[in-house]
Amino acid sequence: MKVTAEQIHAYVDGELTPEEAGQVEAALAADAACRAEAESARLVKDCLTAKCAAHDCRVTWQKSMDRLNELDKARTTETFIGRYSWAFAAAVLAFIILAAGVNRMSGRTDLEQASMASLFSGLNVMEGAERDPLGKIRGAFGGIDCDIRPEALDIQEIAYGQVAGRRAVRMAARDSRGPIVLVMVEGVERFEGFASAGRDLALGKMNGVNGVAWTDGPVGIAAFANREPERLLALAQAIRGR
Numbered sequence: 001m002k003v004t005a006e007q008i009h010a011y012v013d014g015e016l017t018p019e020e021a022g023q024v025e026a027a028l029a030a031d032a033a034c035r036a037e038a039e040s041a042r043l044v045k046d047c048l049t050a051k052c053a054a055h056d057c058r059v060t061w062q063k064s065m066d067r068l069n070e071l072d073k074a075r076t077t078e079t080f081i082g083r084y085s086w087a088f089a090a091a092v093l094a095f096i097i098l099a100a101g102v103n104r105m106s107g108r109t110d111l112e113q114a115s116m117a118s119l120f121s122g123l124n125v126m127e128g129a130e131r132d133p134l135g136k137i138r139g140a141f142g143g144i145d146c147d148i149r150p151e152a153l154d155i156q157e158i159a160y161g162q163v164a165g166r167r168a169v170r171m172a173a174r175d176s177r178g179p180i181v182l183v184m185v186e187g188v189e190r191f192e193g194f195a196s197a198g199r200d201l202a203l204g205k206m207n208g209v210n211g212v213a214w215t216d217g218p219v220g221i222a223a224f225a226n227r228e229p230e231r232l233l234a235l236a237q238a239i240r241g242r
Helices: 005-012 018-030 032-051 058-106 113-120 133-140 229-239
Strands: 109-111 154-163 166-175 178-186 188-191 195-198 201-206 209-216 219-224
Touching: 005 018, 005 032, 018 032, 133 154, 133 166, 188 201, 188 209, 188 219, 201 229, 209 229, 219 229
Parallel strands: 109 188
Antiparallel strands: 154 166, 166 178, 178 219, 195 201, 201 209, 209 219
16 A cells, blocks of 8 residues: 555654554555655654754743733723723712812812912903992802901902902002002912911011901902001001901
């Protein structure tokens, strides 16, 4: 029976069944060409065995498996985040809005100098400042009354807006001693850089201009003018409603 070269090589490698191996052995005994092919296959096998050491792939295989596991975890995480990212974003937004609301409703805090500076620019000027100034201020603060006596001042301008996320009013006025800037900010207990001067008043400076500050319920009030501290204290007593 004639056999192929592939069968002879499989015989040399020990990959044939006993029946197939018997057929190849019969062919080798009867055919010199088959014996030469078998001898050539044995030489190649012996050479490869002697020259090529077996490679241990266990470490490389484990690294590959670890990397595949990492990719699978990352894909699972990305799928979860992609599916619920809108919910996460909504939750964060709700938390920010809630925190801002709580801060506005109950948070009494210091007003920093940087925020104080924005009181002097960027607010919206009201029309007819000289007419019903307390009503305009009350409207700017959503119905809150402020501890001032507008009749003690010559009011020239009222502006309103927000500073550090809080409702604010700026009033430009004059009295017999010169110009005054009065600022009012909701939810402020202290103005940064101001120190207690007694009688619920505090003295400080803003951009080198002396100021006097006090609080009226939920509103922090400060008056600025180029005057000595004693005159500012007297000014505060004159324009406070009590």
